[in-house]
Amino acid sequence: MLKKERESQIIESALDMFSKKGFYCTTVAQIAKSINISVGHFYNFFPSKNSLAKASITFVTKKLAQELSSINKTHVSSKEKIHLFVVSYLNFLDQNPQMIDYFFKVYLANREMFSEDGDSGFKLAKVFIDEIEVLINDGIKTNEFSQKDFYVSFSCITGILGGITFLNGEDILDEGIQKYANELSLSIVNSLR
Amino acid sequence: MLKKERESQIIESALDMFSKKGFYCTTVAQIAKSINISVGHFYNFFPSKNSLAKASITFVTKKLAQELSSINKTHVSSKEKIHLFVVSYLNFLDQNPQMIDYFFKVYLANREMFSEDGDSGFKLAKVFIDEIEVLINDGIKTNEFSQKDFYVSFSCITGILGGITFLNGEDILDEGIQKYANELSLSIVNSLR
Amino acid sequence: MLKKERESQIIESALDMFSKKGFYCTTVAQIAKSINISVGHFYNFFPSKNSLAKASITFVTKKLAQELSSINKTHVSSKEKIHLFVVSYLNFLDQNPQMIDYFFKVYLANREMFSEDGDSGFKLAKVFIDEIEVLINDGIKTNEFSQKDFYVSFSCITGILGGITFLNGEDILDEGIQKYANELSLSIVNSLR
Amino acid sequence: MLKKERESQIIESALDMFSKKGFYCTTVAQIAKSINISVGHFYNFFPSKNSLAKASITFVTKKLAQELSSINKTHVSSKEKIHLFVVSYLNFLDQNPQMIDYFFKVYLANREMFSEDGDSGFKLAKVFIDEIEVLINDGIKTNEFSQKDFYVSFSCITGILGGITFLNGEDILDEGIQKYANELSLSIVNSLR
C-alpha cells in the first residue's frame, strides 16, 4: 500500500473517530487499531497526534473547496449557485457526516490545537474560505447580493449551514436532510440581499 | 460565602478557562487555584469536572435566555426584536466573550460530554431555544417572517450570530463588533422572510 | 511524614537504584514502588525524573563536602588531612557505596543530563570541589605540597580515589577496602609534592 | 566496502555519538543514518546495539593498549615511560576525544551493559590493563616505583589521567591540554614511589 494511501486511510478513520468521540477522547492506539497498524507505525506517517488533526482539516477543507470551486465555475445566477452549493453541501453532509462534524467540532472548537507561531491556524481553511469569497463577490457583481461587510456575508452562508449541521448532528431533524435544501438556500440568498 | 456564591464563582472562572484553553486542557487543580480553594473543596460543589461543564452551560444559556426573554416581552415589531437581540448579543459577546466562547467551543463541540442515558444533552440549552422559538413564532404570526421549518429559522438566527462569533474569536474582525449590528440584524431578518 | 523526609527517602532509594542499574534503566515506577508511594505522588516531590537526578547529586556532594569540611578545620598537617580524608572516604564508600557509585556513574557519565542553559551542571558539585581546593591550598601554604596547576592537584586527589572506587565497584578488590587506606593516602600525598 | 571496514566505520561513528549524547540517548537509527546505511543493514554487522557498545570498548582499549605497548618496549627509565605515556595519552585525547570520552562515560558508567553471565565485563579492557601492569612491574623491578598493591598503583596512573580527562571534557581547562603533561607525569611518578 502506498504511503499516500495509508495516510488517507488514517485521516479518514481519524476523522470518523474524532467526530464521534472528540479529539481528546480518541487515542492514537485506537486510531492505529482501527486500520490495523501498530502505534509505532502510525508515527511513520504523522509526527504527532496533533499533526494528524491538522492534516485532517486540510483534507476536509480541500474537499469542500473542490465542490464549491466547481460550482463557482458554472454559468448560472448566484442564487442558483447558492442553491447548488446547499444541495451539494447537504449531500456531502449526508454521505460524510464525520468530515463535516470534524470540521465543526474539532477545528472550530479546539482552536488552540491549530494555532502556532502567532498565526491562528485559520489559514488551514483558507482554500475553502477563498471560494466562499468568490461566491459572494460574484453575487455582488451581478447585484443579486448587496454589498456588505465580507464577514457578515461569510457568516450568513457558513452560519446558516453550520446551524443546520449542528442540528443534524444532534439527531433531531426529520429523516432526509435534503428536504431542507430549498428553504435553506432561499434563506441564505435572502440574508445576502 | 454562601454556597451558591461559591458555585457561581467557580462557574465563572471555569467558563473563562474552558473558553481559553478548552475543557480537556483545563485541570480541576487550575480551576480551584484560580479562585483560591483546594481541589478537595471543589468537589463539595460539583461532583465531577463534567458536571461543572454542564452547570456552566445552564448558567450561560440562562443568561442568554433572560436577555432574549425580556426582548420578547417588548411590544415592538419582530424586525425590531431581532435588532434588539443582535445588539444585546453583540454587547454580551463583547462583555463576556468567555461565556459565548464556552457555549460555542465546549458545548457545541464536545457533545459527548453532555449527552447521557440516551438523551443528547440538548435540553441543557432548552430554556434558550424556547425563547428563540417564541421570537420566531411571533414574527410568523405578524407575517413579518415566512412560515418555514423551525429548524431552518433557528439556524438562520443562531447560525449567523454563530458565524460572526467565531470570526470575532479569531481576532480577524475590526475593532468594535457593534458596528456589525445593523448589517447582521438586517441579514437575519431577510433570511427569515 | 514530613515532605523533606519523603524527599530524602526518595533520593536515597533512587541513589541505590540508579547506582545499580543506571539512570536510564531505572523507571520512575520502580523508584515509587521501592518506597511504597504511587507514581503520581512521586511527582509531588520532583517535577521530573531528571530533577531527581540533580537533587541526588546535590545530596551526595553535600555529604561529601561536609566530611571534608570538618577535616579541613582540624589542626593537623596536610599529609594527615589527606590521610583522614582517605579513611573517611573509604569508610563512606563502604557504608554508602550507592552514593559514591551514583556520583561516579551517573553524574560523571551522563553530563548531558545535568547541564542546562549553557552552564555545564558542574556547579552542582561546587560545594565539594571548593573543599578540595581548601585542602590543596592549605598544603601548598605549609609547603607540604608543591605549587602546581589546581586542576592537576585536583585530579591527583579525586582521580586516585576514583580509581580505587571503580575497582571496588567491580568487586575485584580484596575484602576490606580500608586496608588500602595507607597506601592510597601516601600515594596521594606523594603525587601532590 | 569490506565488512571489517564497515564495522570500523560504524564503531567510530557510534563512539562519537555515544560520547556526545550517551548510550541511551543515541538510537540505532541515528547511528545507521550517520554512515548512510539502513537500520536493517546495521544488524548485519552487530546483533544488537549492546554488542556494538562492547565492540566499541574493545576497539578503544586495543588502541590505547597499542600505544602503551610500544612505550613499554622502549628502553628508557620507568619515569620516562610514564612521561611518554602521558604525552601520548594527552595527544590521543586531543585527537580522539570521543574515544576516551566513550571509555570513561559509557564503559565506566554503564557497567550493567557490559557484564553478563556473572562476569563483570571488565575483561573487555584486559588488554589495556595488562599493559598498565607491565608498566608498573617494570618500575618496581628497577626500584623506581615502590612495591604496593597493584590496584593502588593502577588507580594512581589511570585515576590521575581520568581526573584530567573529566576536567577536559567539562571544558574548564585552558587551551592546550599538552601543557599539563609535565606536571601530570611528575605527579603520577611521585604517586608510585
Added chain:
DNA sequence: CATGAATGAGTGTTCATTCAT
C-alpha cells in the same frame, strides 16, 4: 547485500478523584 516498513512493549508524565485529617 541492502532496505525500511512494521511491531509493540515500555517510558515519563498527567490528572480526575478520593479521603484522612
Added chain:
DNA sequence: GATGAATGAACACTCATTCAT
C-alpha cells in the same frame, strides 16, 4: 467546612529489533 496528600489508570510517543522483499 476545608485541605492537599495520595492514587493509579491512561496517554502520547520512542525505539530496538525483525523480516519480507
